[in-house]
Amino acid sequence: MAEPKLRILQVMRAPVGGLFRHVADLTRALSEMGHDVGLVVDSLANDAQTESKLGALLPYASLGIHRFAMPRVLGRGDLVTPLGVRKLAKSLDIDVLHGHGAKGGFYARLARMGGGKAIAVYTPHGGVLHFSRASRSGRIFHRLERLLMGQTGAIIFESAYAQKTYSALIGEPTCPTRIIHNGLTPDEFVPVPPDADAADFVFVGELRDLKGIHVLAEALVGVHRPDGQPATLTLAGDGPDRAALVEQITRLNLTDRITLPGAQPARAMFSRGRCIIVPSLAESLPYIVLEAAAARLPVIATNVGGIPEIFDGSAESLIPPSDVPALQQAMQRVLDDPQAAQAEMEIRLARIESAFSLANMAGQIEALYQLLLVKT
Structure with a gap:
């Protein structure tokens, strides 16, 4: 009936x-x-x-x-x-x-x-x-x-x-x-390949302390590509701590390495970076992690909230919140060993396809x- x-x-x-x-x-x-x-x-x-x-x-x-x-x-x-x-x-x-x-x-x-x-x-x-x-x-x-x-x-x-x-x-x-x-909807599992000029990393979210944006900016300072060039970041979003973030970027001499396109749809930003970073200090079950993994992006995330439930099978790669050295090391590992990052992404994708x-x-x-x- x-x-x-x-x-x-x-x-x-x-x-x-x-x-x-x-x-x-x-x-x-x-x-x-x-x-x-x-x-x-x-x-x-x-x-x-x-x-x-x-x-x-x-x-x-x-x-x-x-x-x-x-x-x-x-x-x-x-x-x-x-x-x-x-x-x-x-x-x-x-x-x-x-x-x-x-x-x-x-x-x-x-x-x-x-x-x-x-x-x-x-x-x-x-x-x-x-x-x-x-x-x-x-x-x-x-x-x-x-x-x-x-x-x-x-x-x-x-x-x-x-x-x-x-x-x-x-x-x-x-x-x-x-x-x-x-x-997620079926169309969100369509891969999003990076643009030819994509940054090394991309963040999409509200620009406020709780999202770990200041930790991310500080961590980027010491991250370099295998050829020695400094790593780059697209930081998409807006919010109450944008002005403080811009001041920090200037103080750390990162203005040439960080692009701030403002608030943008998440999926539209996925092609602007080769790995997404979710450095949040607190979360529940963030869509951005699901969306990025479904789009075939490697993800660096903190061990907060329900994120370990998404990372089931690859949770050992999660990092502590507010830990600049740990985030910096995770970013460097992705640049040094992209094949390992890709293999981890495949594990996460299978998890999301079956449960989310x-x-x-x-x-x-x-x-x-x-x-x-x-x-x-």
Whole structure:
């Protein structure tokens, strides 16, 4: 017997980064499965790029794209928006409220309070897990997590690491949980060969301390090609620490060795380097590692978050975060022995092809929705 058609509202704050990538992929997949999907997003942080991204999702969002005030930190919108989302869910006869990230999960579960037939599913995507217990915001968000557990139908973790961290920070969930890894589309497994003038290395991500950009710049100083020429780097992205990074690049005399093309789509940047570097100080399960490996690029990454789950079979090559000498040595090894780097890439590719597909991700999430609705 065919599963019933669902009416699903995906709730998130800003359409940026891996969280938005996940929501966009899930929205398309659920729509193609025959479900009706709508989006709730922030009305405070919209620009031309935001509108373009959301516009591309409109054909798959049969229940529309709805905007509410969602402040980045705690603010007045946190009191008003949940009521608006609750009203919207009732008017659209929603079956599933799926909150993504700290704020999306907060709003989806608060909207569930006060009745209504919708179940609330929550995917942290790192979010609340990045708040320290020592910070005021961390204490508030962790307490909210515990208070909202009773409104949570299930929590989906994109990695075993995220599940373990959540339990350590907030407590063992009293609702059902699932580990469902992020997935890639078939076209993302098409190889991306390097351009003739590609740099030795490429970084794609937000320019902020947490991504390890300053560690990367310092490590590059002592890395050289086998012919003695200094190694080069394409550093694509934008963010709050861009100015400090530019100052560091100048101070280290790296202006001729580092190219800064600004924020760019990841796949478009893969041809601009021969090896991708993910030097993050903290992560959950970064798409960039999956995407790069699927495109047949060697990857140097830190041993943080769920990255070892992607590197299963080649995890011995992961390096400690914030370790300049270790990163420098890993970069030098790739230049000195590209055949070994290629062989490791093949191991990682096989792992990703078998365990990280979009069809698998969306299918598991849909099955969870259906199971929870049967139980209500």
